[in-house]
Amino acid sequence: MSVTNITLGQYLLDCLKREGLTEVFGIPGDYNFTLLDTLEEYEGIEFITGRNELNAGYAADSYARIKGLSALITTFGVGEMSACNAIAGAYSESVPIIHIVGAPKSQAQQDHQLMHHSLLDGNYDVFRQAYEPITAYSAVVTPENAMIEIPQAIHIAKTTKKPVYLVLALDQVLESITTHIEPSLQVSTHSNSLQAAVKHADQLIQSSNNGALLSDNPVLRYDLQMPVQQVAENLNIPAASMMMGKSGFDERHPHYIGMYGGTFGSEEVRHTVENADFVIAAGLIWSDLNTANFTAELDFQKVINIQPDHVKIGESVYPNILAKDMLEALAQLDWRSQAEIVVTEFPYDTEKLLSAEKDQPLHAGNYYPRFQQLLAANDIVIAETGTFTYGISQLQLPEGATYIGQAGWQSIGYATPAAFGACIAAPDRRVLLFTGDGSLQLTVQEISSMLEQGCKPIIFVLNNKGYTIEKYLNVKVDIDKQVYNDIPRWQYTKLIEAFGGDAYTMQVHTNQELDQAIQEAEQQQNQKLCLIEMMIDDPMDAPKYLRKTREFLQKQEQQQ
Numbered sequence: 001m002s003v004t005n006i007t008l009g010q011y012l013l014d015c016l017k018r019e020g021l022t023e024v025f026g027i028p029g030d031y032n033f034t035l036l037d038t039l040e041e042y043e044g045i046e047f048i049t050g051r052n053e054l055n056a057g058y059a060a061d062s063y064a065r066i067k068g069l070s071a072l073i074t075t076f077g078v079g080e081m082s083a084c085n086a087i088a089g090a091y092s093e094s095v096p097i098i099h100i101v102g103a104p105k106s107q108a109q110q111d112h113q114l115m116h117h118s119l120l121d122g123n124y125d126v127f128r129q130a131y132e133p134i135t136a137y138s139a140v141v142t143p144e145n146a147m148i149e150i151p152q153a154i155h156i157a158k159t160t161k162k163p164v165y166l167v168l169a170l171d172q173v174l175e176s177i178t179t180h181i182e183p184s185l186q187v188s189t190h191s192n193s194l195q196a197a198v199k200h201a202d203q204l205i206q207s208s209n210n211g212a213l214l215s216d217n218p219v220l221r222y223d224l225q226m227p228v229q230q231v232a233e234n235l236n237i238p239a240a241s242m243m244m245g246k247s248g249f250d251e252r253h254p255h256y257i258g259m260y261g262g263t264f265g266s267e268e269v270r271h272t273v274e275n276a277d278f279v280i281a282a283g284l285i286w287s288d289l290n291t292a293n294f295t296a297e298l299d300f301q302k303v304i305n306i307q308p309d310h311v312k313i314g315e316s317v318y319p320n321i322l323a324k325d326m327l328e329a330l331a332q333l334d335w336r337s338q339a340e341i342v343v344t345e346f347p348y349d350t351e352k353l354l355s356a357e358k359d360q361p362l363h364a365g366n367y368y369p370r371f372q373q374l375l376a377a378n379d380i381v382i383a384e385t386g387t388f389t390y391g392i393s394q395l396q397l398p399e400g401a402t403y404i405g406q407a408g409w410q411s412i413g414y415a416t417p418a419a420f421g422a423c424i425a426a427p428d429r430r431v432l433l434f435t436g437d438g439s440l441q442l443t444v445q446e447i448s449s450m451l452e453q454g455c456k457p458i459i460f461v462l463n464n465k466g467y468t469i470e471k472y473l474n475v476k477v478d479i480d481k482q483v484y485n486d487i488p489r490w491q492y493t494k495l496i497e498a499f500g501g502d503a504y505t506m507q508v509h510t511n512q513e514l515d516q517a518i519q520e521a522e523q524q525q526n527q528k529l530c531l532i533e534m535m536i537d538d539p540m541d542a543p544k545y546l547r548k549t550r551e552f553l554q555k556q557e558q559q560q
Helices: 008-018 033-041 053-067 076-081 084-093 106-110 126-134 146-160 191-208 217-221 224-235 267-274 323-331 352-353 364-374 387-392 415-425 439-443 446-453 468-471 492-498 511-526 544-559
Strands: 001-009 023-028 047-049 069-076 097-103 138-141 164-169 176-178 212-215 239-241 256-259 281-282 303-306 310-313 314-319 380-382 403-405 431-436 459-465 503-508 529-535
Touching: 001 008, 008 023, 008 146, 008 176, 023 053, 023 415, 033 084, 033 097, 047 053, 047 446, 053 069, 053 076, 053 084, 053 097, 053 403, 053 415, 053 439, 069 076, 069 314, 076 084, 076 097, 076 191, 084 097, 084 126, 097 146, 097 459, 126 138, 126 164, 138 146, 146 164, 164 431, 176 239, 191 310, 191 323, 212 267, 212 310, 217 224, 217 387, 217 503, 224 239, 224 281, 224 323, 239 267, 239 403, 256 267, 281 323, 303 323, 303 387, 310 431, 364 387, 364 403, 364 511, 380 387, 380 415, 387 468, 387 544, 415 431, 415 446, 431 439, 439 459, 439 492, 446 492, 446 529, 468 544, 492 529
Parallel strands: 023 047, 023 069, 069 097, 097 164, 138 164, 212 239, 212 281, 239 256, 281 303, 380 403, 380 431, 431 459, 459 529, 503 529
Antiparallel strands: 001 176, 303 310, 310 314
């Protein structure tokens, strides 16, 4: 071992640059100044400042969903705790973020001095310990261990698709690192396990007349779109997506039949999936929202459940199998369904829904078809937690489109900073943000960041006078008594002026006004940010999927 001429800060940035990162999100603080000063002089990576750490974390989350990896820099204590919710969400949703924390000087930590931003108890490991359950790896990085810990953390983030946590002392960022041979970190499939899993799957498939494929969240995270599509094509089986896996399968592909949503979604899709002789489930996540409050019904003895690192068929578990290898093996099986692929009708893909009276007030039945018509190839579609989660997820995406939403963690306020992160990650793609008035009030500051960075998304703000999603989910109390779900009335179209920017804004009440606003936004989208505020008369306006959810919850409540 020997000391190099490379500082700890430079080496960290070299590692991030090697992974293809061209931006790092974060908020400056006095314990990360040396790292940010190093970054300012570093070529190839730009520091993107958010308005607060939570928002910066959400932006990093969205960036990682598009580019495969992201990095977030915060300061010790106050900064990292503010970002904690975003990192927990990334862990829940399997999004790899390298969270880098600047800490007090090493000597101050060793002497247990009572420094600001700490708990004033001399414990400088408490926040790292707090992060341990919501990250896949955490480490205190020093000049002596940097060449071991940093590559290891990045490797774990990439292989587990989870966030990792690195803390660096303020003074050590500028110290030269000690040379180590970087560890060789590779993950591969165990051939015997793969052979056994494929044999079991083949026995199930060969005895079947038909099958179905389900695409879920890991398909997106592990870039399995093409292997999954190849399975559906070669076996000639229909493909559906789970809500958390939306956009993992090309929704314009002839084998795609829609989203599988138990009793809340399409009855055609449900019947096709649940009556299949076998189901190939790529990355299945059996959570409440993903299964429509567990109304989805699969016979798991007939499910080939392919997870990122193992396969389960019935009661048999086959470990150490990479999903890509299993999917490629299934695509080569000598079996092909003779059944025709069911042609399903998507909820909002019909001209009849667009022909409503032009002066009719806006409601879910007529604005979702307009969103469907708006979508174009390669769009990035971001839906906020709320009524939009249940409506936008039912749209049929065009070729190359990416869908982003927190269908698992469901933190309100996520979508606006996520749209900012998407704009930074893919400046050449159109970003469409669908958010509600309640959610926007939590993280509205990131519209300022969009304006500062020259981002040009089209933002739809659904003004339905409060937390409509919460009113739908609370079936124990009459809606008029849920005053806690009301919010202050903001003039959303005037936010741009408050943030000192220039944008196209319009407030709309009717179908015709929305049509005109969308038309104008499409003309303005290359020049400026566009914000359309949709005024909804009925505070309980909601898409059909959400109404079914409430009916289900009401029945459950009555049975108790």
